[in-house]
Amino acid sequence: MCAGTHHKWLLATLVLLASLNVALQQSIAQNYSSGILRMAKAAQIRAYIDPEREACDDFYEFACGRWRKLHASSAAKPRSAYLDQLQDLYVRKSADMLQSGRQMADTADRKLTQFFESCRNEVTVQQLGLSPIVDFVDFRGGWPEIKLATWYEYEYDWLKVVAELRRRLGVDILIGLEVVPDYEEDDMNRLRVGAPQLKLGGKQLYLDSSYDDERDDYRDDIAEKLHKYFPDMGERWAKEVAQQVLDIEQHLAKGLPDNSKLTLAQMTRQRFVSELKSVYGSYVDLNRYLTMVVNQTIYSKVYETPEEYFSNLVEVVRDTPKLHIANYTMWRVLDHLDFAGEINTPHNDNWCVRKIISFMPAQLQNMFNRNYNNILLVNDLQSTWADIKRTFKDELASELEWLTESTRQHALQKLEKIRLRLIAHEDAELADQLRNIDIQPGQYYSNLINILEWDTQHKLQALFTKPKTAQPEVRLPRYNPLNNNIEIPIVFLQSRFFWDAEYPEALRYATLGYLLAHEMLRGFDAAGRRYDQHGYQRSWWDAASTEAYDEIAKCFIANHYNNLKYRGQNMFSSTAEEQCILDSGAVAIAQHAYQDWWSNMEDRQDKLSMESLPLLDYTPQQLFFIGYAQLWCVDYHDSVEKFETTPEPLRVNGALANLVDFAREFKCSMSSKMHPQRKCELF
Structure with missing residues (x-):
């Protein structure tokens, strides 16, 4: 591609990406033409692909090779990931919601809005200056040489x-x-x-x-x-x-x-x-x-x-x-x-929302859900879940030969009981939690100090109570073995980030389908087998099935996974082994669900045009694998030395190298890095 053509393409891509960004931020009621949405999504996918990399040599670098150029990490932000943009979108839409000017009947909503308005009012903040902080930290020696003309070290x-x-x-x-x-x-x-x-x-x-x-x-x-x-x-x-x-x-x-x-x-x-x-x-x-x-x-x-x-x-x-x-x-x-940070800069709305998330995340999620209730995406999610569940049910019933008949029946019963559950919060309880916090208009630092005192005392009091199950901040679906549910966080339900009705169905299965399948399989792996269909800690696998699972799992160690390195480090561990099993199984189930959808489609020739995207010369099946890989686009700064989970490039390549269908779609020769002779398969 010549330089002039490349620059024109880059400019067009940036314009289309901007269009997609605007579309993502708007209310779901906003209408956009099918052509604009499909063109913008195609531009996003193409912007991340590095056509100079061979898909059969390193598919992650092929699908995500340009991510780091567009979204580079830094010492201040050591990790830059595609999925992190889901949280960024949530923050921007929350800022729009909080400054909408609507009357809030709910007490919690009112306090959130008042705190947000006091935070974003930079004029008042600058006028008050340090006085709220100095007055609060007003004990002798607290402000050397600033508040006190004379400062005595011995005191x-x-x-x-x-x-x-x-x-x-x-x-x-x-x-x-x-x-x-x-x-x-x-x-x-x-x-x-x-x-x-x-x-x-x-x-x-x-x-x-x-x-x-x-x-x-x-x-x-x-x-x-x-x-x-x-x-x-x-x-x-x-x-x-x-x-x-x-x-x-x-x-x-x-x-x-x-x-x-x-x-x-x-x-x-x-x-x-x-x-x-x-x-x-x-x-x-x-x-x-x-x-x-x-x-x-x-x-x-x-x-x-x-x-x-x-x-x-x-x-x-x-x-x-x-x-x-x-x-x-x-x-x-x-x-x-x-005090000296982003609050004193113009257009600090997103920063103010993140302050609310730091202290009152449940209250904000509850308000967000009531304002952006996306019934269309919920319906798509339920439909996708039904397809994933049906695909795995068929596999359980007839294909997993390593399961004994007794364990197979228990697995089918457990699968039947798994439900999707939207993580919601009771309004009355949330308002009661904030009852003792005094929030005053135009008094940001006083409000922040009041919230910090409330939050600190609440956390210190935990020393004298029994531990409570921590509720980690989640942005993606999560399987909970204690109730045998897949819990869906509010942040996840945002239109056009993963899926829109105008996008190819391949992307629905590659994103929503894969993520649901991944969490579903947690109910059937080495940890999930210790909890039954009702969430009780009771092993429902017999010895033969357990032994067969553990034996097949060794393939993930003995085969290419044991040799996968990232930045010269061998990343394999028992945790990484389970992650590899889940990734491989989930992408295979999602792909089979997509194939079943396509096989059952009437008027397939008419639908074929919708299963491709402009600007992209890929088959629907290839688009599925690209959509899956781009979920995990990431860039780590050189200062990152320790990885809590398996790095995303290894997850993508490891899972796809186990799929014969992937090798066929991208015409990978046998024994290439993405098409090893030996495959590892449990699900």
Whole structure:
């Protein structure tokens, strides 16, 4: 392609992508012509494809090779993923909802709207300046050289200051504190103390010379913000304090583990608080700190992690002037409240929504659902689920020869009971949770402080209650073995992100179909087999089926998965093995469901034109595999060293390399990387 043609194509692609972005943000009632929607979707798919890469050599790079050029990661945002855009879309649409100006009868809705309006009113925020924060943190020594003309180092009690700020604002300064479930006892919580979350992240970013530029940018950003909001202190003072912040965090980072791949259990030990006091003495009196934060003496053991952190903190406190510690503490408060951040920039609506998500996610989801209730997408989801369920039922009934007849019947019964469940929240309960929070118009920082106090006290009280099952933030369907349901989060139900009636059906099965099949199979893997159709923890597999499953699963280790590497690291583990099994099974089931839909289609020739897209010279089956792969487009920054799950490129290539249908559609020769001679198949 010549340069002129390439530039024209790039310009056209960007215009069409912009059109798709606008279409995604609009209400589902907004009408768009079929041609515009299909052209925009085609442009998006084509923009991510790298035609220079061979599909049979590395299909992920073929389908997602240009993602990193369009959505590059950075040190500030170390992971950039296609699925993250689902959350971005939710944020933008929530901002539109909150500023719509409609009257809110619901108490929770009213408080969300009032907080949002106080946040986005940058004029009032700038007029009030630091006064709400200074008035709140108004104890002697809290604001060195800024509020006090004279500042006396001998009067400054750093431990008391950081404990008070942790108790009231929930900000971890020098000492990290968290209430966590006991690792061994199911019916109690414990305190975990140790390293706070440092702004740049891990030890390498603070101490490795290869990250000098990132550290310089971080220091300069602090100096710029300090000078902007304390102009009377002068630019030189701002630079000095910024350097003090970086110096202290570099010293703190020396107490972090060298091996970033260590698990939490490997870095943690259990001690009585009295032991901590005797070990670290008066420099870091953890007994006093915890008593002030929790407001009572702690007699039980606490978790300490990482093990070397507090020994290093003693050196930091001993070697660092108190003025520097006071300045650092001041900066951490400002950073925690994000005083110098995006709130003071024009068009900060999305930032304000993310603040609401931080503290009141359930209330916002409830309001979002009532305002953007997408019945068409729910119907499409239910229809897709029926097809996926029927396809797997047929497979269970006749094709999985490794299952005994007894286990097969139990599996069919369990499958029949699985339901989709929209994650909803009771309005009355949500409003009651916010009852004691005072939200005032035009008082953003006062409102934020009130919310932080409420949130911090709520979390600290968990120490004296039994652990509750954590509800992680989810954006995709999730199988819950305790009720044998696939739970659908509100964030997931957004039109045109995965699917629209104008798109080819291949994309519906490649996205919605695959994601539902993936979670469905969690009910039938090595973990799901321990829960029956009613959600009770009871193994319903017989010994022969269990042994056969485990034996076939070894294929995923012995075959190409064991050799898959990402950035030179072997990523295989028991968790990765289960992920590979689920991915391979889910994409195969979704593809078979699509084939069944196509086989049963009347007027197939008329439908064929809808199963292709303009600009793309791919068959409907090829489009299915491309749609699946592009779900996982991602870019990781070089600073990312540890992966919590199998990296997406390995998931895509590993799953598709197991499918004969994939190799046939892309005409991959036998023994090519995407068409190995030996295939691994459980589902």
